[in-house]
Amino acid sequence: MATQTKNPFGWVEIYVDDTSRAQKFYETVLAIQMSELPMPEGMGNMKMISFPWAETERNISGALVKMDNMKPGTGGTLVYFSCDDCSVEESRVAGAGGKVLQPKMSIGDYGFCSIVMDTEGNSIGLHSMK
Secondary structure (H helix, E strand, O other), rough: OOOOOOOOOEEEEEEEHHHHHHHHHHHHHHHOOEEEEOOOOOOOEEEEEEOOOOOOOOOOEEEEEEOOOOOOOOOOEEEEEOOOOOOHHHHHHHHHHOOOEEEEOOOHHEEEEEEEEOOOOOOOEEEEEE
């Protein structure tokens, strides 16, 4: 089997009901700025608020997405956001309208993680090495 040198993930969509509320949550918890993506004609009521990314860097990005046929919720794919120390972002969750489901815990050689719920009912992970 050939060695993979590129992250196979290229895009993540987190489905939301209220884009403004969700944008405020993620901007507050992750201390980032997000921006609305223009939608091509024919996309219906779809709205996307993009996470930041660097065009020339190896990275993954994604967006908060409001679509008629896709709904937020728990029990599906869990997306982890990289942090310097996940306890910092975890400390912002309740104030941003979310809920801490699993406080920061050790995952051995793989660092630490927290599991939280956003304002839309999606479970997300926060990961750090310290």
